[in-house]
Structure formats: C-alpha cells, structure tokens
Amino acid sequence: MPYVHDTLTRLAKSSPAQTEFYQATEEVLECLRPLFERAPHYHQHSIIERIVEPERQVMFRVSWVDDAGRVQVNKGYRVQFNSALGPYKGGLRFHPSVTSGTIKFLGFEQIFKNALTGLPIGGGKGGADFDPKGKSDNEIMRFCQAFMSELYRHIGPHTDVPAGDIGVGGREIGYLFGQYKRLTGRYEGVLTGKGLNWGGSLGRKEATGYGAVYFAENMLAAKGDALRGKTCLVSGAGNVAIYTIEKLYELGAKPVTCSDSKGTIHDPSGIDLGLLKQLKEVQRDSLESYLHEHPEAHYIAARDYPQDGHAVWRIEGEAAFPCATQNELTEADAKTLLANGVTCVSEGANMPSTKEAVDVFLEAKIAYGPGKAANAGGVATSQLEMAQNSSMEQWPLDKVDQKLKQIMADIHRQCADTASEFGEPDNLVLGANIAGFRKVADAMIEQGVI
Numbered sequence: 001m002p003y004v005h006d007t008l009t010r011l012a013k014s015s016p017a018q019t020e021f022y023q024a025t026e027e028v029l030e031c032l033r034p035l036f037e038r039a040p041h042y043h044q045h046s047i048i049e050r051i052v053e054p055e056r057q058v059m060f061r062v063s064w065v066d067d068a069g070r071v072q073v074n075k076g077y078r079v080q081f082n083s084a085l086g087p088y089k090g091g092l093r094f095h096p097s098v099t100s101g102t103i104k105f106l107g108f109e110q111i112f113k114n115a116l117t118g119l120p121i122g123g124g125k126g127g128a129d130f131d132p133k134g135k136s137d138n139e140i141m142r143f144c145q146a147f148m149s150e151l152y153r154h155i156g157p158h159t160d161v162p163a164g165d166i167g168v169g170g171r172e173i174g175y176l177f178g179q180y181k182r183l184t185g186r187y188e189g190v191l192t193g194k195g196l197n198w199g200g201s202l203g204r205k206e207a208t209g210y211g212a213v214y215f216a217e218n219m220l221a222a223k224g225d226a227l228r229g230k231t232c233l234v235s236g237a238g239n240v241a242i243y244t245i246e247k248l249y250e251l252g253a254k255p256v257t258c259s260d261s262k263g264t265i266h267d268p269s270g271i272d273l274g275l276l277k278q279l280k281e282v283q284r285d286s287l288e289s290y291l292h293e294h295p296e297a298h299y300i301a302a303r304d305y306p307q308d309g310h311a312v313w314r315i316e317g318e319a320a321f322p323c324a325t326q327n328e329l330t331e332a333d334a335k336t337l338l339a340n341g342v343t344c345v346s347e348g349a350n351m352p353s354t355k356e357a358v359d360v361f362l363e364a365k366i367a368y369g370p371g372k373a374a375n376a377g378g379v380a381t382s383q384l385e386m387a388q389n390s391s392m393e394q395w396p397l398d399k400v401d402q403k404l405k406q407i408m409a410d411i412h413r414q415c416a417d418t419a420s421e422f423g424e425p426d427n428l429v430l431g432a433n434i435a436g437f438r439k440v441a442d443a444m445i446e447q448g449v450i
C-alpha cells in the first residue's frame with residue numbers, strides 16, 4: 001500500500017526527532033492497511049494525509065516568578081489535532097521531558113481514543129516542560145496562571161476543553177480554572193477534572209484507573225476468566241495507578257506493585273492503598289517512604305533496574321497494568337511477563353509498551369488492551385462532566401460509574417467485533433485503530449475538505 005508508506009516517509013522527514021509521534025502514527029497506519037484494501041474511498045479523500053496533520057498547534061512562552069524572585073521560562077503547547085467529532089478534548093501534561101513531539105503523539109492517540117468512547121469529542125493535548133516536583137504551592141499557582149494567560153484565548157467549552165495528565169491534577173486544574181475565569185469573566189465548563197464543589201464530576205478522578213480495570217475484566221470475561229484472585233502488577237503511583245489499585249481490590253484481585261520515577265515497591269501481601277494515597281496525594285513524597293510503615297516490603301531503586309526494562313515487569317503476577325508513562329514496558333519485559341504467566345495486560349498509560357513489546361503480546365494472543373481503548377474511561381468521564389456542566393447538574397456517583405462501566409464494555413465490544421471482522425479476533429490493537437479511525441474518517445468526509 002504505497003500511500004501508507006509514503007505518508008510515513010513524509011512524516012519522518014517533516015517531523016524529525018518526533019520519535020514518539022512517529023511510533024504512534026506508524027502503529028495506527030499499519031493497522032489500517034486491511035481497511036484501505038476494502039474501502040479505497042478513504043484514499044481518494046486523502047484521509048490519512050489529513051489525519052496525521054494537526055488542525056492547529058500553538059507553542060508559547062510561559063514566564064513566571066519563582067519563590068526566590070527569579071524569572072523562570074518554560075515552553076507551553078496545545079495541539080488541536082482533530083475536531084471532526086466534537087470540540088478538541090485531551091489533557092495537559094507538565095513534565096520536564098515534554099517536547100512538541102510528546103504532545104503530538106498524545107494528541108494523535110487522543111483522536112482515536114475519543115472516537116471509541118462514542119461521545120462527541122475531538123482530539124487534542126497540551127502541556128509544558130515544567131517540572132512540578134519540589135515547587136511550592138505558590139510557584140505552581142504562578143506557573144498555572146502564566147500558562148493560562150496564553151492558553152485562554154485558544155480554548156472554550158465548545159472549542160477545546162483541556163483536563164489533567166501527568167503532573168496536572170486537581171490542584172493545577174483549580175489554579176488554571178481560576179485564571180481562565182479572571183481573564184474571561186466567564187464561569188463555564190472549559191476544563192474537566194474540576195473540584196467537586198465547583199463543577200467537577202463525581203467519579204472523574206477515579207475514572208481512568210477504574211476504566212482500565214473494567215476493560216481488563218471485559219477482556220478476561222470474553223475468555224471465560226476474571227480478575228478475582230489474580231495477583232496484579234501495576235506501574236506508576238499517580239492518579240491512574242492509585243485508582244487502578246483501588247478497583248482491583250474491589251474486584252477481588254491483589255495488586256502487589258507500584259512505582260514512581262525513583263523506584264518500585266513490591267509488597268507481596270498487597271499494596272497498602274491508604275498509605276499510597278497519603279504518600280502521593282497528600283505528602284507528594286517518594287515511594288521509598290512506603291518502607292517506614294512496611295519494612296517487610298521490597299524497594300528496588302531505579303538505578304538497579306534491569307538494563308533492558310523495568311523492575312515491575314520482572315515480578316511474578318497474572319495480570320499487568322502499565323500506568324506510568326510511554327515506552328515503560330520493553331520487549332524483554334513483555335517476554336518476562338509471559339514467561340511468568342501473565343495472561344492479561346490492560347494499559348492505563350498512553351503507549352506504555354514499545355512496538356516490539358506489543359508484537360510479543362499479539363503473537364502470544366493474550367488479552368492485551370491498548371491504551372487508546374483501555375484508558376478511555378478518563379476522557380469519557382470528562383465528557384460526562386461537560387454534559388453535567390452544560391445542564392447545570394451534578395449526577396450521583398452511581399450514575400457516573402454505571403455509565404463508565406457501560407462505555408468500557410461498549411469500547412471492548414467495538415474493538416473485539418472489528419478485530420473479528422478483519423479476521424484477527426484476538427487483536428484489539430487492530431480493532432481499536434480501525435474502529436476509531438472509521439468514525440473520524442467518515443465524519444471528515446461528510447464535512448468536506450477543510
């Protein structure tokens with residue numbers, strides 16, 4: 001299929017050094033080959049050439065004053081990738097590793113993820129190379145205010161609705177919302193993940209992690225299995241990891257690991273969830289402090305990780321939930337997971353498995369849920385927050401959770417049905433990419449050349 005190859009070659013030339021973006025586009029476009037054979041009209045409308053180009057990208061300077069009175073400067077980004085299905089929707093990431101390529105890969109993934117939810121949301125993403133670690137609350141506030149002082153002119157409840165991602169949680173959304181309100185004079189649903197007494201939705205904080213566990217339960221049910229009684233490996237120790245662990249306990253599984261950027265905790269008796277929340281949500285402390293309360297647990301410092309992978313994936317378990325960051329699970333890790341008896345991998349993070357690791361999972365035909373399907377519960381619940389904001393309601397937790405459960409079951413069904421339609425019933429990567437793409441591509445064709 002020359003145009004898949006040509007598009008990838010052109011991207012590699014026009015977006016040099018954007019390796020994560022290239023990785024994400026290559027996976028999607030390669031999966032679309034069998035669809036293009038059956039439906040040549042997508043090529044006639046140049047859909048893939050259009051879909052890999054963001055509709056709009058803004059890059060801006062963020063200047064702010066630290067506690068010592070020094071002026072600090074960061075780079076800010078918002079990529080408004082595709083609005084065929086609705087207003088741009090996607091989180092903001094504050095992390096020192098952020099580049100324009102990171103934001104583009106996340107925005108590209110978001111297009112298909114949001115389409116899979118079946119809700120009217122387009123794809124976008126943003127962020128900054130700002131490191132929230134070690135900053136005071138006042139410094140975080142001044143940074144967020146400076147960031148929003150530029151971003152506010154590009155967003156709105158019917159245009160583009162940002163939310164959280166790595167380094168952006170309830171505290172940051174609060175400061176960003178306050179500054180938007182001050183600059184525009186409008187109290188409206190321009191961000192999601194808001195505080196519960198000022199427009200937030202019950203269940204949004206928990207939704208990504210809960211959704212990744214619901215997705216795993218759906219994948220296992222299709223194979224006549226369940227999470228109950230399984231030992232589970234979770235990476236990360238942030239929003240997604242914490243609520244993955246919480247839901248695993250609720251469903252009768254035993255999560256035994258978590259990790260942050262400095263190291264991994266392995267607690268064979270099960271992660272102490274209350275302590276994890278205290279350390280990460282309240283104290284913003286390193287995971288090493290877990291040992292003060294649980295000296296019997298094991299701590300593996302990042303410097304002692306295997307050369308070719310991550311410590312979490314070398315521990316024995318039956319189901320795995322990568323919930324930290326991109327490319328955190330290598331080919332060697334994937335092989336170790338299989339050798340240790342893992343039969344289910346559900347990705348809470350975005351693109352956490354390298355391409356080679358994904359190939360290992362697909363080859364083995366285990367229950368493998370790619371991030372754009374398995375972690376879609378977060379953005380889906382953000383859309384439920386938008387719906388509550390526009391009708392000036394707040395729904396009870398039960399209602400939000402029931403909707404989340406249904407959305408995750410529907411996403412699983414769409415991915416599985418589409419995979420079967422294309423002759424690879426176990427390949428949910430193929431299913432997710434084709435099912436998401438078709439919705440966006442059809443809408444783009446119906447809306448004309450824009």
Ligand SMILES: NC(=O)C1=CN([C@@H]2O[C@H](COP(=O)(O)OP(=O)(O)OC[C@H]3O[C@@H](n4cnc5c(N)ncnc54)[C@H](OP(=O)(O)O)[C@@H]3O)[C@@H](O)[C@H]2O)C=CC1
Nearest residue numbers: 165166167208236237238239240260261324325349350378
């Ligand atoms: N929040 C959401 O609703 C959604 C998030 N996601 C994805 O889930 C993943 C986690 O996000 P979230 O939990 O919100 O973020 P948080 O900032 O709450 O937590 C991130 C966790 O991952 C660790 N981590 C981050 N970057 C690295 C790195 N480069 N190396 C090692 N560890 C790292 C952090 O360690 P430390 O504590 O040391 O910083 C932290 O424990 C991301 O891939 C995100 O894109 C996907 C869908 C929705």
Ligand SMILES: O=C(O)CCC(=O)C(=O)O
Nearest residue numbers: 090091163165378379382
């Ligand atoms: O809730 C949202 O709008 C976006 C969540 C997100 O960033 C993601 O799905 O990766």
